[in-house]
Amino acid sequence: MSRWRDWAGAESGRVRDAGRWRAPRDLDAAGPVGTLTTGGPTVVSFASNDYLGLTRHPAVIAAAHAALDRWGSGAGSARLIVGSRPVHSDLERALAEWRRTEAAVLFPTGFAANLGVLTTFGGPDVLVCSDALNHASIIDGCRMSRAEVTVYRHADPEHVDHLLAEVPGRRAVVVTDTVFSMDGDVAPVEPLAEVCARHGALLILDDAHAALGPDPDLGGVDALRVGTLSKTLASLGGFVAGPRAFTDLLVNRARSYIFTTASTPADTAAALAALDVVRSPEGDALRARLRANVDRVRPGHPSPIVPVVVGDEAATVRVADALCARGFLVPAIRPPTVAPGTSRLRLALSAAHTPAQVDALVAALTVALDAACGTPPGTAP
Numbered sequence: 001m002s003r004w005r006d007w008a009g010a011e012s013g014r015v016r017d018a019g020r021w022r023a024p025r026d027l028d029a030a031g032p033v034g035t036l037t038t039g040g041p042t043v044v045s046f047a048s049n050d051y052l053g054l055t056r057h058p059a060v061i062a063a064a065h066a067a068l069d070r071w072g073s074g075a076g077s078a079r080l081i082v083g084s085r086p087v088h089s090d091l092e093r094a095l096a097e098w099r100r101t102e103a104a105v106l107f108p109t110g111f112a113a114n115l116g117v118l119t120t121f122g123g124p125d126v127l128v129c130s131d132a133l134n135h136a137s138i139i140d141g142c143r144m145s146r147a148e149v150t151v152y153r154h155a156d157p158e159h160v161d162h163l164l165a166e167v168p169g170r171r172a173v174v175v176t177d178t179v180f181s182m183d184g185d186v187a188p189v190e191p192l193a194e195v196c197a198r199h200g201a202l203l204i205l206d207d208a209h210a211a212l213g214p215d216p217d218l219g220g221v222d223a224l225r226v227g228t229l230s231k232t233l234a235s236l237g238g239f240v241a242g243p244r245a246f247t248d249l250l251v252n253r254a255r256s257y258i259f260t261t262a263s264t265p266a267d268t269a270a271a272l273a274a275l276d277v278v279r280s281p282e283g284d285a286l287r288a289r290l291r292a293n294v295d296r297v298r299p300g301h302p303s304p305i306v307p308v309v310v311g312d313e314a315a316t317v318r319v320a321d322a323l324c325a326r327g328f329l330v331p332a333i334r335p336p337t338v339a340p341g342t343s344r345l346r347l348a349l350s351a352a353h354t355p356a357q358v359d360a361l362v363a364a365l366t367v368a369l370d371a372a373c374g375t376p377p378g379t380a381p
Contacts, residue, residue: 053352
């Protein structure tokens with residue numbers, strides 16, 4: 001008898017009984033079109049965060065190949081030991097320039113970046129105000145920060161103002177996603193910055209999904225910009241950009257930076273090449289193409305993430321399955337990822353999608369929704 005095996009089996013059974021058991025599905029793809037598992041259907045994926053379609057860009061691939069040839073497959077150590085390569089420093093300088101900050105520091109993932117920044121700038125004497133719909137990495141970073149954490153009403157600067165006014169003189173942090181990963185809506189960044197400036201709070205923005213902005217001017221407020229290399233920059237890793245005094249402290253205090261192997265040279269070089277594209281006229285054209293694809297689904301929506309709220313979990317799964325049968329991969333997002341009663345399809349648009357693919361998805365979605373629940377595409381609450 002194994003006590004732990006019994007426990008694991010019972011916990012798995014509870015997940016299965018709730019109808020929420022999940023497992024990875026292999027997608028053999030280089031770009032939006034691929035095959036699900038061996039012998040599976042060919043599908044167009046609307047689930048990827050490769051927002052500008054740069055994972056197959058020749059310059060990005062060539063940069064990764066060159067880094068492999070020069071430095072090998074791995075960094076071999078943490079940055080503060082012998083794991084730092086010239087390409088890491090080159091990327092940090094480029095990211096700081098892109099974000100209009102003094103400096104930037106790389107982390108192995110965006111998740112690690114949020115853990116690092118919140119545990120470094122949090123503490124028992126700090127109040128952290130966190131948006132109610134923040135990403136799991138922010139939530140976990142808040143939990144690990146040892147700070148007093150208050151969750152403020154989603155996208156509500158007045159609530160933040162009230163919370164900070166109750167603790168005058170106390171060190172405080174306000175942390176928010178710039179674009180929220182499940183609803184695709186945008187935080188009121190400039191009003192939040194005004195509140196932070198008024199109270200002397202540190203503003204931390206997670207820009208992971210901000211492929212279409214916003215990119216605010218944060219002059220006049222202490223701020224840190226957290227980002228990921230795995231979405232707009234088509235690679236793997238994370239970063240924090242801000243005043244050099246803050247990034248230097250991260251290098252010396254953030255455990256998720258100090259005690260982990262440096263990002264691979266290939267990933268780092270790929271991100272640097274992708275950033276060159278993003279900041280070029282070609283990047284402008286890719287963003288315009290992405291903007292047009294989003295408008296084909298929901299005109300004026302501010303981000304590449306377009307939620308279609310169905311509500312009922314079973315109905316949401318039926319719609320996703322119907323779309324897959326028609327050749328479209330769209331994930332069904334259910335509790336605990338979202339609140340009960342708000343299960344949804346999460347459409348992730350990319351500049352790599354063709355207008356014909358997007359139009360075909362919209363047509364198939366309308367049919368699938370009507371068949372599954374007799375309702376038109378919903379909107380995020």
